[in-house]
Amino acid sequence: MTDTREIERIVSAALDEDAPWGDLTGETLIPADATATAELVAREPGVLSGVDVFAAAFRLVDPSIAVEPLARDGEPFAAGAVLATVQGPARGILRAERVALNLLQRMSGIATLTARYVAAVDGTRARIVDTRKTTPGLRSLERQAVRDGGGRNHRRSLSDAIMAKDNHLAVLTAGGVDLATALRAARDRMPHTAHLEVEVDRIDQIAAVLDGGADTIMLDNFTVDELREGVALIDGRAVVEASGGVNLDTVAAIAATGVDVVSVGALTHSVRSLDLGLDVVVEAPGDQRAADADADAGVPAGHP
Template sequence: MKQDLLYKFIQNALREDVGNGDHTSLSTIPSNAVGSAKLLIKENGVVSGVKIALEIFKAVDPKLKVEVKINDGTPVKINDVVFTVSGNARSILTAERLVLNTMQRMSGITTTTRRIVDLLSSTSTKVLDTRKTTPNIRFLEKEAVKIGGGVNHRFGLYDMILIKDNHIDYAGGIANAINAAHQYLKDKALGLQIEIEVRDFLELGQVLEVGGIDRILLDNFNFNDLKKAVKIIDGRFKTEASGGITEENALEFAKCGVNYISMGALTHSVKSLDMSLKAIV
């Protein structure tokens, strides 16, 4: 994980939440009050974001002491205690909501990803995330996918060339798009992989004729057509299926023989995992 992104995220999030002061804590709790709290799980799942929580506590108050009992990627059940934190009571409460918001979101993504990975365990297909993420916390959401056993697709627009339907249409066809991409990479001295989306067998045939790509994205193919497409490609390129893939049908897509399935649902509509930070009294 990029530490500069994490640092900026924590500072911006604290600035958003604390503003010019945690006036509730400042007005009700003595400055020298100390205490302890526990991160309590309220829903079965897979925990994620523990390492991020440690950085948040450190940023709020380096003197806070955290004892981790359950690490990232570990299945948890109701009433499990992930960690305890002790030190200045005001500091604990200042960090509380940012810790919870981050861990609940990440744990929800990790839990969902782990379920999908387990569903696909009888196949060789890997599950990919997408760029359908929450702005400015993509790095956390993609980290949560990895913790759940999924595979990160490109992080952004800069680390892979992914020629999709709109690119093909604007470029004037598949051959134009692929050839232009190669010329661009040559001109810029970039070593990026090229993936191209196809919508039907006509486009698939054109891609196979032109070649020069690393992966073919088979978009919105039904199961029969997807199996047929994989057979036609015959291992010459990596294959990825996308479009309408859910937890309920993920295994059927995987059984079609693709190398990857990509699921925006891993990050764009996942349910957070319920947990709370409770004072130990």
């Protein structure tokens, strides 16, 4: 679960962007004392993620709005399912609605897609992980969504690990620096708690990377046969990560090569938001009159 302070920071910024000087429609059209009840309804099946984020949008607009979740993060749901109810001042509900839905729909889309990848590699040793190809400012929420879908997280930021990618290696090569020597020097300088990962795009780079003491070797855009060869060559001396060319049609074959990790940028950089809606519950006038008459007569609610 994402830290509450982080959620409030992100949601507050989104609310300020959406209504910088208030909600002109709600404040001119909706009576100040109007209340409403709304249901969060799934228009399609999926995996839920972002319940706390959804609730925070309403709480930050008006603390008197009550949000009752009817499903939990990581829980699959069917089309038509009611996932939460929202009740309170109508102006506040309408002001928070779009931000609450936008974030929940995106997080649930990521969780749903991640769950499909995780299911595709079931029975192998491979873990599905995300990448840093996230929406700027939303990384914490998108990483949570990956976890809610059953996936794992890669490094959070550039500050978390040493990860030498193709452009780093190109700079070293252009300067005539020996790769194994450069990696050993980096290991001497890095904190003892840090992790060293190196990306390679050719089999013949692996020996030098192993000699340099890499903890993880990323095999980038390798064919399935090359992945098997790389796994055999590394032979347990480093964690093996596969990256590039990964989609739902290829991930099972990639995982079957024996790699430890499959990183999938598509989980966050090209995911489709799930279709969820917030529907205000409207009672028919006749039903309300009948309910009022029953109440006056002392008839219990729900009596036929």
